[in-house]
Every structure is written in structure tokens, then in C-alpha cells.
Amino acid sequence: MKTLIKNAQVIDGTGAPAFQGCVLTEGERILDVIHGDTVEGNFDSVIDAKGQVVCPGFIDSHSHSDLLLFRDKTVPAKVRQGVTTELLGQDGISAAPMPREYESPWRKNLAGLDGDVEELDWSYETTDGYLSLLEKNGSTPNEAYLVPHGNVRMEVLGLDNVKGTDDDLKRMQDVLRRDLEAGGAGLSTGLIYMPCAYSDTREMIALCKAAAEFDRPLVIHQRSEADTILESMEEVITMGRESGVKVHFSHFKVCGKNNADKYEKVLALLDKCKEEGIRVSFDQYPYVAGSTMLGVILPPWAHDGGTDRLLERLGDRDARRRMVQDIEKGIQGWDNFVQFAGLDGIFVTDVKSERNQDCIGKNLVELGELRGKDPYEATFDLLLQEDNAVGMVDFYGLEEHVEGFMRRPEMNVCTDGLLGGKPHPRVFGAFPRVLGRYVRERKALSLEDAVHKMTGRTASVFSFEGRGVLAPGNFADIVVFDPDTIEDKGTFTDPCQYPVGISHVLINGEHVVENGEQRDTAPGKVIRL
Known part of the structure; x- marks a missing residue:
């Protein structure tokens, strides 16, 4: 099937200036990206994008759809805001690996973050087994998966607060290597969540060395985003320095208005990483409030x-x-x-x-x-x-910090959305909020820079080949939106509202949102690196 998107303002995801042009797709790939509006030929589908932007599909680098995909593979909260690829396995606690002996306590531990699905066949045990189950289930967005530190630790040490011996660390490295070989996109940890919080820097460096063998990143919810954030960042920098791993900070922020004075020092530590040649990036959701499990308010x-x-x-x-x-x-x-x-x-x-x-x-x-x-x-x-x-x-932060972090070259956009109940509005609107509030209204970013931080930059950080950039031969993950009207609609009191201004979404060349309405189709792929 051939599709032509014409009369568009093309933003290709690289950060390059926009231009008037057309995008041609055939099957699941982009056939051509053309400057100008004159295209000859026969097409099965034509989208007239006059007055609109065509760009790569948005990549959500911090997602919690891991289990609820098995209940609703279409993930409308993500797809309707232009997300075409999600990265699962976040915060060091997720679905796999999961030895059967720990199924009951682990599902309870995970439920507040990723929910629970009673009807799921929980016998998969390894990351390969989980990804195979996800491939069989199907999904509308593409799905990639980080190997969670807590799951790896559980397989070797269980759930108790113990320090690993040298042999334990070697076994954890072997578990991580096994699951990275199965296609894991990196190593995640959440050092405020159990059992990840029981680890020391030595354990983290050992695991980071195994991840570095594959050139896969460490994606880290660091030990502190508040009072001791500077010490926490120094620990993470040490992990990167000692192991050579790429470091990606999850949902980067400074928590607590009482910690506002630490903001400039945090920026200085990012600059220090660049000076030392430590590869560092981070993702961010565009709000001054966060969302997680209520159990984190309890002491470790x-x-x-x-x-x-x-x-x-x-x-x-x-x-x-x-x-x-x-x-x-x-x-x-x-x-x-x-x-x-x-x-x-x-x-x-x-x-x-x-x-x-x-x-x-x-x-x-x-x-x-x-x-x-x-x-x-x-x-x-x-x-x-x-x-x-x-x-x-x-509610933890300051608006000026949100904008300041957003402008940093290390930043890419994410939702970090928990999908159950009455969620944080970022579940439905993080990406449109950047384009509406921070590009159009506050002019904190250019349109090209914002799109780059949602697409090409994210794909580069996580080595998602063939995605994130509009170029011939790449996968046809595409969003068409109106830059004058795109806007998030969800609020903290009424969060479950779809954004406006997004007319079309294609995933692997297949129309999943057409004229603002989502189709019941699941063309997504499981991305195994």
C-alpha cells in the first residue's frame, strides 16, 4: 500500500529546519521525503496536510504499559497523543525476568506501578519469554524493553535486604547478559524501589559493566531527586565513569521547593559529565507534579x-x-x-x-x-x-526548572504514565503539552527542537535503528498535527482527556489514527535490539 502525505510542513526529527514538502510511504517503510508539493504517481491513500506538520512518531522513553498491554493492546492514551514507540521495563521493577517462586510477592510489589493482570500467563520467567508473549499478544505502538535491576537481583538474591558477594554479582551479570542477548534495550534501576534500593554502588558498577559490553544504557531513577540529589548524581556519575556505560536519568527534576538552590549545581554536574566524556542523557515530563506508588512514602x-x-x-x-x-x-x-x-x-x-x-x-x-x-x-x-x-x-517542583531542563541538549520527552485509575494527566498529554504550552505559548523551544527531543534524539539514545527520523528506508512511524491548535486537555482533576490537534498517526505504515479517530488495529512491533 502506497500513501502520500502532501502539502505538509515537514520536520524530519533531526533538528533541521522545517520545509514544505511531501512524505511517501510504501508498506511499513518511508519511500521518499520530497521538498516541494509536486508528486506524480498513483497512491492508495492521500493525506492533504495543508497547514499541518508531518514528523516522525513520538517515542516515549519512560512508559508503564508493561502489563496493561495484555488488557488493551491499543493503548489509546499514548497513541492518541502521537506516541508510536514505548520503552517498557522502567524503574528497575517490571514483568521479567520473574522466577515462578516469587510470582506472588512480586506481583504485589509491581501492582502499584504497572498494575496487575489476573488473566496473564505468568509462566514466561525470562525477558525472552515475556517479549515472546508480547509478540503473540500484539500491540498498536512498537514496544521495547529494559531489563530491570530489581528482577535480576530477585532471581539471584531474592527480596531480602542483603549485599551480594562477588559470586552473586557475577551471577547477576550473567542474568543481565542473558536478557540483553534476548533483545533488552538496556538496564533500568529505581534506587528508591525495593529490592533495587538494597544495592550499593559496587553492585551497580558490576551490572553497568555488563550493560556496557552491549553498549546499552543504564536508565536510572536515582537514589535522590531531593535533599541529597547532588550526592546521588555523583554516585551515578561514578557508575558511568567506572563502567563506561551510557547513563540516562529517568524523569529528571529537583524535588521540593526547599531544594531550589540545588538547581544550578545539578546543571554543573551535567556539564562535568560532558567535560569528562561520560555519556549522559535524561528524559522529562512537562509538569511540576510527579506520579508513582503511594508506598514510596514509607521508610525503606x-x-x-x-x-x-x-x-x-x-x-x-x-x-x-x-x-x-x-x-x-x-x-x-x-x-x-x-x-x-x-x-x-x-x-x-x-x-x-x-x-x-x-x-x-x-x-x-x-x-x-x-x-x-x-x-x-x-x-x-x-x-x-x-x-x-x-x-x-x-506536587514537588518549580515551573522555571521544568523549562530550564527542557532546554538542555541532554533532554528528551517522556510520559512516565501510570495507566490505572485517575492518573497523572501526562498519561494522555505529555507530548502535546510540550508542543502547545512550551513551544507555541511560552516559546521555550523551537518547533524543530521540540520534535527532535520527541523523536530523533530519543531514537539515537536508545539505538532504535530506522525510527525517529523521516528518511527513505526508515519505518513509517508518522504523526500529522496542527501546530496552531495542538494542546493537552487533561487536568489533575479530570486527567482522562485526549489532546486536540493531532489528525493522523501511522505506525509501520499503517493508519492507526485517521482524522482524529483511532482505529482498532495493532501494527506495532516488539523491538529487540
Whole structure:
């Protein structure tokens, strides 16, 4: 099938200036990109893009669709905002590898971040098995997968807070190599999530060395994005320096208005990496609020041994008192979400049971009022009743920092969207928000630079060959949008709204959004590197 997109403002994803032209596709590939509007020939489909931009499909470098793809392979929240490729396996805890003996506690640990799918066949065990299952299931976007540190650690050391011996680290390296050979796009970790948080720098360097053998990146939610962010960044830089791995910081930010003075020092550390030749990049969602599992507000010791042990502690009065004391007083090196966002700045976004649906949309102070209890007690009750499968949004940042990080050459756009319940609006609108708010309204970026940060730059960082740039022979992942009207519509009180201004989306040459409406089709590929 041949498709012609004509009369378009072509932005090719490289950062080069836009030009008036046409894009021709045949099958799943781009046949040609032409300057000017005159094209002869017969076409099966013609899209007149007059007044619109045609560009590569957007690449979401931080996605949490890992499990819910098996419930809805079309992922409309992503596709309707122009996302044609997602990168799964984030934050060091995901679907695979997963030895069967840990299935029950691991699913509970994962549920608050990626959800749970009862009907899924959980017998796959390895990354190869998971990717094969995903290939069989099919998807509308293309899907790539990072090998999660926590899963690798679980396979070797289980879920306890222990340090690995030299032999343990070699076994973890072997597990990582096995799953990178199966097509993993890199190594991810989340050093605030268990069991990743139990690792030390020595363990991380060992794993990074294995990833560097494949020239695959370390994608890292660092230990601190708040009070000790500078020390945290120095640790990550050490990982890059000692191992040679490419470093990619997840959802880069400075948390807490009390930490605003660290912003310039953070930028200086990025510059230091460039001076030393350490390869560093980061992704960012364009909001001053984040989203993750509500369980992260608990001190690290509460999670020791996995979710079942956590639930035991949540049922223990003495353990609860100790949790409150640690949250109120803080622990050195621990990102204390209550401290930098406040109980009134943390909102419940998702629960798994019907009994607590009335909690969704409430902050933790309001949760206490709803239940007639102290906010801490109400929060602990909620986590216990929901087996820790509770999502949250937290307000942490400053608008000027969002724009400043956005302008950095290391930056690319992501959603980091948790898909359940009443999610963060970035799930539906991160990419259009950059184009509407930060390009058109605030002029923080040029249109060409913004598109590059959504497409070609991301593809380069993660070695997605043939994607991210409009060029002959590349895959026909394409978005057509109106630069004058594109806009995110979701809000924190009503987030599940599709953006406006995107008329067409093609994935591997197949129309998946036509005149603003999504088709029920799944042309996506599993990208195995």
C-alpha cells in the first residue's frame, strides 16, 4: 500500500529546519521525503496536510504499559497523543525476568506501578519469554524493553535486604547478559524501589559493566531527586565513569521547593559529565507534579523482604509508630515524599478494590478526614487494605526548572504514565503539552527542537535503528498535527482527556489514527535490539 502525505510542513526529527514538502510511504517503510508539493504517481491513500506538520512518531522513553498491554493492546492514551514507540521495563521493577517462586510477592510489589493482570500467563520467567508473549499478544505502538535491576537481583538474591558477594554479582551479570542477548534495550534501576534500593554502588558498577559490553544504557531513577540529589548524581556519575556505560536519568527534576538552590549545581554536574566524556542523557515530563506508588512514602526498612512483609508491618502498631517517626524526622539519604510535597500535596490516584474508590482524588489530609482518622493512620490502612497497590500524584517542583531542563541538549520527552485509575494527566498529554504550552505559548523551544527531543534524539539514545527520523528506508512511524491548535486537555482533576490537534498517526505504515479517530488495529512491533 502506497500513501502520500502532501502539502505538509515537514520536520524530519533531526533538528533541521522545517520545509514544505511531501512524505511517501510504501508498506511499513518511508519511500521518499520530497521538498516541494509536486508528486506524480498513483497512491492508495492521500493525506492533504495543508497547514499541518508531518514528523516522525513520538517515542516515549519512560512508559508503564508493561502489563496493561495484555488488557488493551491499543493503548489509546499514548497513541492518541502521537506516541508510536514505548520503552517498557522502567524503574528497575517490571514483568521479567520473574522466577515462578516469587510470582506472588512480586506481583504485589509491581501492582502499584504497572498494575496487575489476573488473566496473564505468568509462566514466561525470562525477558525472552515475556517479549515472546508480547509478540503473540500484539500491540498498536512498537514496544521495547529494559531489563530491570530489581528482577535480576530477585532471581539471584531474592527480596531480602542483603549485599551480594562477588559470586552473586557475577551471577547477576550473567542474568543481565542473558536478557540483553534476548533483545533488552538496556538496564533500568529505581534506587528508591525495593529490592533495587538494597544495592550499593559496587553492585551497580558490576551490572553497568555488563550493560556496557552491549553498549546499552543504564536508565536510572536515582537514589535522590531531593535533599541529597547532588550526592546521588555523583554516585551515578561514578557508575558511568567506572563502567563506561551510557547513563540516562529517568524523569529528571529537583524535588521540593526547599531544594531550589540545588538547581544550578545539578546543571554543573551535567556539564562535568560532558567535560569528562561520560555519556549522559535524561528524559522529562512537562509538569511540576510527579506520579508513582503511594508506598514510596514509607521508610525503606518497611519494605524489607517484599510486599508480604510490608503488609505485616502495616498491621503492627509499633511498626506504624516507627514509620511516622521516620517520616516526620527523616532518614539521611532517603527521599521523603511527605517532607518535600506535604501530606496535602500527595493525592491518591488509583486503588484496586471497590471499597476504597472514594479515596481517589483525595490528598492524604482529605483521606484522613474521609475516614475520620489521623492522615498517617488512614494512609497506612489504605495501603494495607489494597495490598500496597495504590497510585499517587505528588506536587514537588518549580515551573522555571521544568523549562530550564527542557532546554538542555541532554533532554528528551517522556510520559512516565501510570495507566490505572485517575492518573497523572501526562498519561494522555505529555507530548502535546510540550508542543502547545512550551513551544507555541511560552516559546521555550523551537518547533524543530521540540520534535527532535520527541523523536530523533530519543531514537539515537536508545539505538532504535530506522525510527525517529523521516528518511527513505526508515519505518513509517508518522504523526500529522496542527501546530496552531495542538494542546493537552487533561487536568489533575479530570486527567482522562485526549489532546486536540493531532489528525493522523501511522505506525509501520499503517493508519492507526485517521482524522482524529483511532482505529482498532495493532501494527506495532516488539523491538529487540
